[in-house]
Amino acid sequence: MNRVFQLMLFAVVLCSPAMRAAESDHPAATPAYKLVKICSNFMFAKNVDDVIAVLTKASQAGYNGVAITDSKFSRWFESVTVHRPEYDTNVKRLRQACRDLGLKFFAFSCDISNDLLSNDPNLAEGMPVIDAPFLVKNGTLVGVDEDFAIVNGSFEQSSAADRPTGWSVDDPGSVCFVDTEVASEGTSSLRIQDIKGKNAHGNGRIFQTIAVKPFRYYHLSLMVKTRDFVSADSIHVWVHGKQDLEFPAIDLKTTQDWTRIDIPFNTLDSTEVSLRIGSWGGVSGSLWIDDVRVEPGGFVNLLRRESLPFSITSVDRRTVYVEGTDVADVKDPKTGNTDWPGLYKDWYGQPSVRVPVGSRLKEGDRVLVGYSHASIVYGYGVFACLNEAKVWPLIERNLHELHTVLQPDGYIMPYDEIRQQGWDDGCVTSGKTPVANLIAHTRKYAQMIRAEDPGKPIFAWSDLYDPYHNAQKKGEPYYLVKGIDPWVGSWEGLDKDIVILNWHGHPEKRAESLRFFADRGNRQVLCGFYDATSDNMVPWLKEAEGLKGIDGFMYTTWGNNYSELSKFLDVVAPPSHRP
Template sequence: MKLQPWRQYHAAVWLKTWRFDAANDIRILVLGQDGRQLSYSNLRVKRNQTWTRHHIVFNSLGNEKIRFYIGVWGGRGGKLWIDDAVLEETAFVNLLRRPGCPLIVRSEDGIVYNEGQDFQTLVDSKVGQVPYAGCYDVYHVPPELKLTPGSRIKEGQRILVDFYHTVTIYDGQVTCCLGADKVFEIIEEQVRRVHEAMRPRTYLLSYDEIRVANWCKACNSPGRSAGQLLAENVRKVAAIVRKTDPDARLCIWSDMFDPHHNARDRYYLVNGDLRGSWNGLDRDMIVVNWNRGKAAKSLAHFNSLGHEQVLAGYYDGDPKDIRNWLQVARNMPAVCGVMYTTWRDDFSKIEQFARYAWGIAQQRK
């Protein structure tokens, strides 16, 4: 399917289900010319639902052609109806207006028009506000660019507009900019509040699964890779914490600094290669490692960098699995602990987990 590069697109489809067991697996899938997935938004289809319209929004990036699919992979039981699919170019959905995200409106021959003089101030009032402040929806009717009285833009004239927008990942996930000054101001204020309220001895920096990054002018610099950007970001955040609390102990999730996990090229919608991000980690930072799938390589990577590690185990699986992980780590004295990790707030197996972990720990002594 042909389209224009570097444009925002909206796709929608009407879906109806009846006892459809694979409702969570229904997708609108968009692949670029190189096979890269361009949208990761979940449709949130229910097992039983009447006709409901579902949406995704994506940027075509540098693609002139895409592969476009609507369907289900791994269907089991029930019925699914699909109707009235639409793919259309759009603009200004979840429009970003901040330093590093300029809005430029110009004529085909290069005349740049002025906001407030040639066109009204353009703001997406729903960005980060649906269903409430701090939350992002996949799609809403975008704002329109409207001319001012006396505008130099003529009725029916073709204009070119450069703008920046965010996209949601899975169920409304949106990543902050890694380079914007305002982000660091907010972090500094939050660290100050946490320090004053709780006086913690240890801070866990929540760097994990950063799936959109390095696109805007605040973070994308010529000659700097995505990995170098992330390294600079984590250095600044660590410095902010230590400025507030010089004695603080810092921990950090492993995946974005692990070449055997997410610190790699072509990670989701990150612009560029994330390898080298681990160069931003201070040596005394404790890595909370959750890469059980490639445990030996991951543990060795951080061990070679001189980091102590905590194994983040369980993840609502079999509590016995921590035994195998600790066996892999038996020759790495820098593994200093384990953590019972649950997504479902299920602490019913924490004692079993502890017994398995302590049993192996005793064997290591």
């Protein structure tokens, strides 16, 4: 589940007797929270009409309140996607409809990812680049990093039949073949074909291990082609060092002509990386790979702010070059601002940095550059640095506007699946670990909500605070967060009065998750359905029996599927348990 990278609306319903029951230390016989999730964009009046229609049906079915989010709750002062006062008119109409329906109104507060970053894209978590070599060429700085060299990226050389030089391949001559008839460039490509039954694990992959220098920024590209390939969503490209170094969004069709895939990555603290390309769990059909190459990442998605160091020196480090004199201002105007503010893209044409007349740098000179860049997870997700002080005024301003315009009955905090953190120079120099920053951030955010709108309930998603979910001890990294098991202990940031939206719906450790939050004294709302079947709630409800503070449920759909709205409520709150 990925709430951060979608524009969403959540509907949560409360009635006054249920609110009183929720304040008890014991589970209410009648659920306090009977919730339904809705996605929308309230910049459009028709969407408001559609949402009101759904809320009306939800109220009639027995759901009893509404909690709302829109990406624009973090964008009140951004004028490209938010047009005021039109937007205010739309959301106020929705707010009034909730009052008319007798529904409580809970708002998802300002996020800490792309939408917050639309206010200032340079506040993203920075991935450090140390001593990246650049060359003065044709009056500009050009990356010339030769420390990463792929062997035989076009598969033109082979050590034996179907064994391309420099690569390890699964089942050569059975699953993987050097194809001399189909190629994107040159005369050869690597073909993976009809995997099922030929590989014990259903895999068809190629591998190459390469020595690298830590904290270098690269752009990996390759050409791929498919024909009747089942299934296309089994195709992946991984760059693995001490941890996975990138999480691309690869979207290929069953049959597709040659298509270029672009994957930027930072080596972080790795001295060796493994390229892994192919299909994990493919069945039949053909997949071709060709023209695998790497180049310096340059200044794509460059971040510039006071807390991130930037330097240009001579190779011997004796000369420090001055920005604005020896080189023009170094910036990437597309960082977090491609199609609209807050949208980061993995790759595009590298920004040009000019060497002006009068510079001490001359044509052919080499320099070393230190800087930071944003890193994108699954083609969209970028998080703000939790240790960056400039984030707080933006949160405070947007939270105040949310309160002023919508007058919510409660607030939901934004911490969920944070996938980059801890590498930023601000984090490193502070000496704080990612979990220490999350604990402090959670506490301060809750305090800010209480100061802005005293007495209102506060909710939080479960996963980052759950020792049986994303805060569990597994001995593994978590996406691009620094360290092993980086979120263990995060629950120390949760006050006992914060209500947990528990979405640990998987059978493994689900009961333990429920018990953990119950023993802490946090009330819980169980978030289920997920476009499957409401019957999946039955075993979860059984596991929740006898636990204190299980105060309600949320019908959670990511595809606007309301076909089981009534059935879900019948499962989690039969008519005999409704007021």
